[in-house]
Amino acid sequence: MSVNIKRETAYLYVVQISNIILPLIMVPYLAHVLGLDFFGKLSFAQAVSYICIFIVDFGFNFSAARGIGINIGKNKEIDKLYSNVQFVKIILFSIVVVFLFFLSLFINLSVIDSKLMLLGGISSLSSIVMPVWLFQGLGRNSYVAVLNLITRVFSMVFILLLIKSDADIITASSLQLLSPLVAGVIMQYFMIKKEIVRFKVKDISVSNSVTITKDSFHNFSASFLTLGFTYFNPILVKLFLGDSALGLYSFAEKLANVLRQLYIPLVQACFSKICILFQEGNTPIIRKIILKVFVFFTILTVIAYVGNVFLGDFIISLFFSQSASVSQLLLIMIITQGVISYSMILVNLIIIPAGFSFYLKRVYFKALVSYAVVIYPLIHFFGVYGVASSIVAVEIIIVACFGLFICKKKILLN
Template sequence: MSKLSKKLSGEEITVAKNYGALTVLQALNYILPFLIIPFLERNLGLERFGLVMLAQYLMAFCIAFADFGFSTTATREISLIKEGKGDYSIIYFKVFWARMILLIAVFILLCVFVFAIPRFRVEWHIYLLSYGVVIGQTILADWFFQGIERMQLLTIINAVAKILFTVLLFVFISSPEDYSYVPLFNSIGFLVAGITMFTISLNYVSWQWPNFKDSKEFYKESFQIFISDISSQLTFAANGLVLGLFVGDSVVGIFSAFDRLMIAAKKMYLPFYQAMYPYMSRKNLLQKNKMMKKLIPSILAIGLVGLLGIVFLGGWVVDFLFKDPEIYNNVNLLQWMGLIAFFTGLTLLFTNLYAPSRKLFKDRMNVMVIGTIFNLALGFSIVPYLGLQGTVITAICTEFVMLLMAIYFYYKDLKQISKT
């Protein structure tokens, strides 16, 4: 290890440490769903399980609204301030106060949405109890610790919160009547992590009251990322929400079982991209392109392994994890969804690493928006007739369209660079 450290620069060692920390956190994100999702399906039944998963889809949408793209733009700004050894306080509180305003606005919109639609009003308390997840994630300041490249502490706190949530579930949930505990305990876990990390982050900054002067350009860039993230989360949440509107909670439960496995497959790329983002942001164009040429074949190989793993092991995994025969009877749909694991690696390479590091926020936004429009148009067209199969077709086709758009904008940028 010491010989390897001598070959790496100080920045590369920091990237390696952050990647290690994020990999540990991601390992928990892999392991815990394999414990939690089957446990909930067995103890709550498919219909109640589908309900709490539907609430989680909706909360993912709320999180993207409250974030407003700051997780990308602010991380980059903090990274540059770190390199120049400047003061983080101004940018930190520009983000913090904007997020507090958004947090209140999103809660009001959530209440209007839930109580205005009979389908959601019946179980209104599940959605409102779930909002603690949004509060915890909003005050977490993970973007700040990513920017200053101190991910180890964030990993520890997040791990403790996730384990706390898991323990509470296993202790208190034993029957379908306990379904209200799921959003409550999930919120407790996120709030513990958020409050703890927010308190620690204040050690790095000096307190400031709201001041939004000279922030037009920063908020403009954040808005472009916001549209991208809303589109991404809408794409993620729309599949479950549309299915729930036209079919019902039990079918949402089947899709959620498969979708959670796909989310785990997608997230295998994220620790590396998150660790590399501040590092790549500081590099010049030539260095960025050299890194991309090395990364593309590696990501392709990882995606192929993921696809083959889901195709050949998907049936065994579903049979091992879930008891409801309806889930296993649809396992062929999960195997087709393995294509998502293959497509998404390269798409995320552009949208989560290359484009933000190059400040190609508009191109990133276009990829997400086009994907969302396509997803909604296809979903509302075929899900009412094909149900679960229609949702799976929509998810696969959307990922493929987004990959094509990412490839287009990447090579478009390369051509523009070659002309300069």
């Protein structure tokens, strides 16, 4: 299967621009009709969903994608890998849902929060029916992007028609969290019709499942350590500062994440090609690709920061009453996104394709310890600004560690 990186990247960016516009419409609308407190509850449901999806993914988005990338054209190997990965994911999803059900019975949550937590768990089924890792390995991320875009547009239309007050919080959360699940069901039909890959029970074996799970464990255990300073942040804000503060934090975070959406397509489009180049030992070409990505990400970050300095407060005030607070948070979060973009380059385009995934958890453990040391005093004295600042500090530590490791191992000089 031949992959044209430029064409794939351009197509992904066309779709991604739409994915950027949709949140810019939906975030202000939902914050307005739900109110700050219930927008915080929606953000809580999304945080639970992200954590559950992360567990069900179990690092396969990297290790299994790499396995697909180096076996392009070998249909039997791809079918075997796909079948075993899906089998493991089904087991993980079952464990997650059962755990959340019993957790909702024993912890002190409101009825609404309990329902939202369970909804977040159910939404992780999308990780199974929408095998992003498969298309990333094949270098066909645009298939996933287009389908997700279509379902998100329909979700947005229904939200605009149906969500009118905080009484609609469950409906709003369902429309937000379950649209990827709908996209996944459609994708399964498309995969079967086009015979992209086949799920074969006969290919499933305990030994193969254990092997691929072990291969993914380095990625999973490393990324698991990042939960404390990524997906758990909204939950910490909710516990220490309440739903209103979470609504404010999440509003700013969702706007900042728009910037990350500009980084992702280029990394996804290059991943498969980089894996092949590492297999071939063609480091000069790898260095050229990485340099171009680095420069592009830097330009995007600078434009976003300068734009927020001069226009952020005015634009946000058109949709949100606490525009000054959001704009100040955005300044911190834009810097964070810029640092994260460098981390994405170092991890997704160098360390993982080069086969050094084992090192990730060492760095993330150091980052988690650093985060644990600073988060309480920062959140106590500076509130949501302290939370945002802690993430910047941790991400800088991560990038520095990865950069030193790459230099020490001379990964790009071989």
